[in-house]
Amino acid sequence: MTEPFIRNHQYNHIKKQTQILQHAQTTVTDQKVIEAVRCSTEFEVIEAFPDATDNQMQILKGISELKTPEDCEEYLSSLEPYLMAFPHVTEKQIRKLFPKNKKLKMPNLSTLAGQSLTYLSWVDISTNKKFIIYELNGKIIGVEGRYTIANKDNTCSLCKGHGKVALFTAKSKSRPANSSPDYYKAVGNYMCVDSDECNEHITDVAYLEKFIRSVIGS
Known part of the structure; x- marks a missing residue:
């Protein structure tokens, strides 16, 4: 089979x-x-x-x-x-992905439809942060950033759908050679406010993977 x-x-x-x-x-x-x-x-x-x-x-x-x-x-x-299911992740694994967030708000893992996920994402309204988990080259990667809802509809950079979006801005770990200790670079993109809806429409992961690599510096 x-x-x-x-x-x-x-x-x-x-x-x-x-x-x-x-x-x-x-x-x-x-x-x-x-x-x-x-x-x-x-x-x-x-x-x-x-x-x-x-x-x-x-x-x-x-x-x-x-x-x-x-x-x-x-x-x-x-x-x-x-259909391949999204990799199984536990609360313990998620906390390891975001170690600096001591009071990390967890997604409801019991309700996840793994076969309908390209990436796992949730928002912590209290801190205005968005968290993304994705499997890149066989490794589970966690990315976090600021989350600001846009005033008007726009195009999601991931699924290319037009609708309610938020600007997701993350600090990049990529550093130029000989950069100062104070060097800081942020990368941001508009993404669907509703990540479940985004997962229903995304047909290509090239941009998602490019964005994640720009954040983690690989």
Whole structure:
């Protein structure tokens, strides 16, 4: 049996491609155009899994056979057994990630839907801090920073969705050679106020990983 191999953001990407295909099939009458969209969506899905095995590839290629909304639902449901869960983290592990926060507010770990998470995040309103946990190259990384809700809607740098965002600003550990002891660099980005909603829409982790690396200095 094929082991889970689809991460949350990849599953979101697949869902997006099924929506594009379904939209074409319900709004376009030219079969050549529909076939072009069908090939494009299959390519987009396969492209998101450069290291897929032959068995995994066969599972993913099912998107090329979809014709009705019911087909799409069945296809997406068939992928659920292959969804990878977010790494299990304990309260003890989280405290080790943020050792300077002696009164760290903890997320409710018992209610987490691990298969629907690309990153774990929560906000401590009392300190105006946001905390992010992400698995980078097999290692669990914790990033914290200031959290300021924007006055108007904007585009989230992680999921590219437009809506309510907050500016998340973190101190970077990266230091230029021969920098003074007082050197300070902050990196910030707009992110969805609702991280659960962000996790539902994120289809690419390149920017998230770039941001985390800029903070941890790797």
